[in-house]
Amino acid sequence: xxxxxxxxxxIDAVKGVVEMGQMDGKNQQYKKLLHDGDILLNRVQKxxxxxxx
Numbered sequence: 001x002x003x004x005x006x007x008x009x010x011i012d013a014v015k016g017v018v019e020m021g022q023m024d025g026k027n028q029q030y031k032k033l034l035h036d037g038d039i040l041l042n043r044v045q046k047x048x049x050x051x052x053x
Contacts (some may be wrong), residue, residue, distance in 0.1 A: 010019045020027070 011017075012019055
C-alpha cells in the first residue's frame with residue numbers, strides 16, 4: 001500500500017520508523033493531548049519535589 005501511494009506515509013529505514021506525511025484532525029488532537037499531558041506531569045513532579053523537601 002505504501003509503495004503504490006495508497007497511504008500517505010514514508011518508511012525511514014535508517015530510523016526504523018514509518019512517518020506520516022499529513023496529520024488529520026484526530027492525530028493533531030492526540031499529539032496536543034500528549035504534549036499537554038507531558039507538561040502537566042512535569043509540573044506535578046516539580047510540585048511534589050517542593051512539597052516533600
